[in-house]
Amino acid sequence: MAAILQLVIFPSQALSQTAFKEFCDSVPLGKNMTVTITSKKSNLVIMRWDKSMVWVKVSMSFRNADPAIARRELGFARFNCIRTASGVNINNLFALPPDEIRINSIINIDYIIYIPDRVTLVVNNEYGSCRISDLNAFINLNNKYGDIYLERVRGQMRIYATLCDIRVNGLNGFAEFNASNSNFFLKNINGNITIANKVGTMHFEPGPELNYLKVTSSHSEINLKVNDISRFNYDLSAKNAVIDLGDNFRHFPFNQKSKERVIYHSGDITHAIEILTSYNSIKLH
Amino acid sequence: MKRPGRYLRDMKNADPDRKRLWRHIESGILIDGLYSEVNREMLDRAIRDLPEILPVRDLWPALDQHIHTGYREMRNRRLNNYIFRIAATIVFLLSTYLVIELVVLSDSRNQQNIFQEEHVESFLNQVCAAYPKKCREADFIELKSEIIRLNNEKSEVESSIFFNPADASITKINDRINSQIGNLKSQIIDYVE
Numbered sequence: 001m002a003a004i005l006q007l008v009i010f011p012s013q014a015l016s017q018t019a020f021k022e023f024c025d026s027v028p029l030g031k032n033m034t035v036t037i038t039s040k041k042s043n044l045v046i047m048r049w050d051k052s053m054v055w056v057k058v059s060m061s062f063r064n065a066d067p068a069i070a071r072r073e074l075g076f077a078r079f080n081c082i083r084t085a086s087g088v089n090i091n092n093l094f095a096l097p098p099d100e101i102r103i104n105s106i107i108n109i110d111y112i113i114y115i116p117d118r119v120t121l122v123v124n125n126e127y128g129s130c131r132i133s134d135l136n137a138f139i140n141l142n143n144k145y146g147d148i149y150l151e152r153v154r155g156q157m158r159i160y161a162t163l164c165d166i167r168v169n170g171l172n173g174f175a176e177f178n179a180s181n182s183n184f185f186l187k188n189i190n191g192n193i194t195i196a197n198k199v200g201t202m203h204f205e206p207g208p209e210l211n212y213l214k215v216t217s218s219h220s221e222i223n224l225k226v227n228d229i230s231r232f233n234y235d236l237s238a239k240n241a242v243i244d245l246g247d248n249f250r251h252f253p254f255n256q257k258s259k260e261r262v263i264y265h266s267g268d269i270t271h272a273i274e275i276l277t278s279y280n281s282i283k284l285h
Numbered sequence: 286m287k288r289p290g291r292y293l294r295d296m297k298n299a300d301p302d303r304k305r306l307w308r309h310i311e312s313g314i315l316i317d318g319l320y321s322e323v324n325r326e327m328l329d330r331a332i333r334d335l336p337e338i339l340p341v342r343d344l345w346p347a348l349d350q351h352i353h354t355g356y357r358e359m360r361n362r363r364l365n366n367y368i369f370r371i372a373a374t375i376v377f378l379l380s381t382y383l384v385i386e387l388v389v390l391s392d393s394r395n396q397q398n399i400f401q402e403e404h405v406e407s408f409l410n411q412v413c414a415a416y417p418k419k420c421r422e423a424d425f426i427e428l429k430s431e432i433i434r435l436n437n438e439k440s441e442v443e444s445s446i447f448f449n450p451a452d453a454s455i456t457k458i459n460d461r462i463n464s465q466i467g468n469l470k471s472q473i474i475d476y477v478e
Contacts, residue, residue, distance in 0.1 A: 041447050041454075096446060106452045127447050127454065145442065145458045163438065163461055181435060181465050198431060199465045219431065219472060240424070240476070279428070279472050 016106075017067035019074040025081040026055040027088045034087035034120040035113075042092060042109040042128040043146075046121070048135045049114040054088050056081055057112045062105035073105045087119070172209065189213070206273075214274040222275055225285040229266070232273045236262040239278040246285040405436040408470060416477040425476060432469040438462055 029035065035054055037044065042058075049055075060077050064070035076096050082089045092109060109128070115121065117136040126144045133151040141148065144162040152170040159166070161179040172190040177197070184195065184202040190209035195202070199219040206213060206226060215222060226232065229248055236243050243262055275282050409429060413420040439462045442448060442455070449455055 094446060100446075102446050102448060104449065106449060107447060127445070127458070146454075163458060163465075181438070181462075199435070199468055218427065219469065278424075279476070 016063045016065045017070055018061050018063045019067065019070035019105075020059070020061045021074060021077075022060070023058045023079050023081075024056070026053050027081065027083050028053045029087060029116060029119060031116075031118050032120070034122060035115050036087065036089045036091075036122045036124075037111075037113070038089070038091035038093075038124045039109070039111065039128065040092060040094065040126045041107050042111055042125060044111045044113065044123065044125060044128065044130045046111075046113045046115060046123075046130070046132045046135065048117055048133070050116065051114075052116055054090075054116075055114040056090055058092065059108075059110045060092075061108045062103075063108070064105040070105050073103050076100075076103065077107075077109070170207075172207075211270060212272050214272075216276045217280070218278045219280055220277060221280045222277055222282045223285070224273070224275065224283070226273070231266075231268070232271045233266065233269065234262060234264045235272070235274045236282050236284070237276045238280075238282050241277060241279055242281045244281060244283045246283070249284055405432055405466065409433075409473075412473060412477055419477045425473070428469060428473050428476060432466060432473065435462060435466050435469065439466070 029052060031052075037046075058079050060074065060079070062070045062074040062077070064073070076094050077092065078095055079092045080089070090111075090113070094103065096103070115135070115137070120138045121132075121135070121140065123130055123139075123141045123143070125142070125146060127146060129147040129149070130141060130143050131149040131151070132139065132141075132153055133149075134153070136154040138155055139153065139157040139159070141157070142160040143164050145164070147165040147167070148159065148161055150157075150166075150168045150171055153168075154172045156173055157171075157175040159175070159177045159179075161177065161182045164179065164182045166177065166179065166182055166184050166186070168184075168186040168189060170188045171186070171193070174191055175189075175193045177184070177193070177195040179195070179197040179200070181199045182197055183200045184197065184204070186193075186195075186203065187205045188207040189204065190207040190211075192212040193210070193214070195213075195215045195217075197215075197217045197220050200217075201223075202215065202217065202220050203223045204213065204215070204225065206224075208228070226248070238260060243260075245262070409432070419425050439459070442458055442462065447455060
């Protein structure tokens with residue numbers, strides 16, 4: 001019955017064939033060394049482990065109605081894992097012949113990477129998602145056209161994102177997000193966070209150890225949910241839009257709506273939330 | 286416990302009917318001292334000697350026919366039910382697919398068509414023709430550069446080697462760009478009005 005259902009609803013998927021290949025490699029890695037990942041059309045899952053080495057597994061699958069095309073195009077996909085003086089370079093690329101302009105198969109490349117703590121992680125990923133969990137490292141992530149998931153990460157982070165959904169649950173450290181046209185869903189963020197974005201939706205829920213949050217956006221709708229509101233100093237500015245203060249902020253000496261700028265000192269000087277937007281609203285809950 | 290001899294004597298002294306019956310049994314029973322076993326041969330012979338008499342009205346053929354016809358009908362009905370069930374499932378799936386195709390996919394296609402038809406450049410030209418003063422303001426220029434940049438991103442995705450309309454991840458990127466272009470268009474309209 002399931003086969004009939006798939007055949008009726010997704011006939012192309014049910015009839016298509018998959019060509020598949022897999023690589024697995026591991027390289028020793030010391031502290032403060034660099035893991036550089038350059039990937040395209042790949043979904044990365046990066047996790048921490050206790051061993052002083054990098055372990056990587058890559059699964060590449062190409063799906064096409066014609067199995068010969070799938071097999072041929074799978075041959076264009078390459079993978080390298082090279083040990084260098086500073087660490088490891090892991091990358092995948094597509095070597096198309098001159099007469100080919102496009103890959104016709106549906107590509108699915110999945111990485112699973114285990115790395116130790118206290119290393120430098122550099123990721124350049126396009127057309128795919130990147131998930132990093134339980135890692136304490138210096139992370140330099142550049143993701144384009146994919147989603148970013150960070151779970152329980154610590155350390156220093158510099159994240160560049162273009163057209164991504166950025167989801168964070170549990171972050172502690174110094175983080176700098178430079179995004180364009182991305183959506184943010186940040187929960188339990190601690191430490192010092194700076195975020196810049198253009199168009200998109202942004203949701204923030206500070207954690208108990210947040211010191212500083214600065215958000216600059218030109219066209220994003222910004223939602224901030226603060227549990228301990230009296231802990232922070234606020235500087236909220238909406239140039240051509242509305243600042244909407246929720247019921248929790250009723251003791252603020254301002255009207256609830258239509259303020260161009262709200263500055264309010266309620267907490268310790270070291271704890272601050274600064275939000276600046278030009279063309280969209282700020283909502284505080 | 287009674288001795289067998291005594292037990293026999295007691296039985297013989299019973300009422301006359303019983304006596305007659307006993308005599309009949311006695312003539313055919315092999316006494317081994319314990320009266321424990323009936324002579325099977327005698328019984329078999331008696332069964333064999335039974336006369337063969339056909340019933341006056343034999344109901345069995347009619348009953349047999351009735352039973353077999355009912356069973357056959359039941360079996361046919363069950364087979365038909367099964368076929369109908371499969372046919373109904375296929376019809377249901379096809380109709381669901383058609384509904385999805387007509388309502389959801391055609392809507393999204395139409396939406397895509399609207400986006401494709403309404404190019405960013407023509408949209409900006411229309412806005413600037415309607416509100417020439419606003420067009421020269423710095424905020425409008427910022428919005429304009431942003432929407433043009435997004436449009437360039439869209440072109441980049443569509444010209445990449447991975448672009449495949451059947452690939453869900455590529456469609457997702459395209460949808461995201463389209464929705465953000467839509468957001469910016471509405472912001473531009475809000476700004477100029």
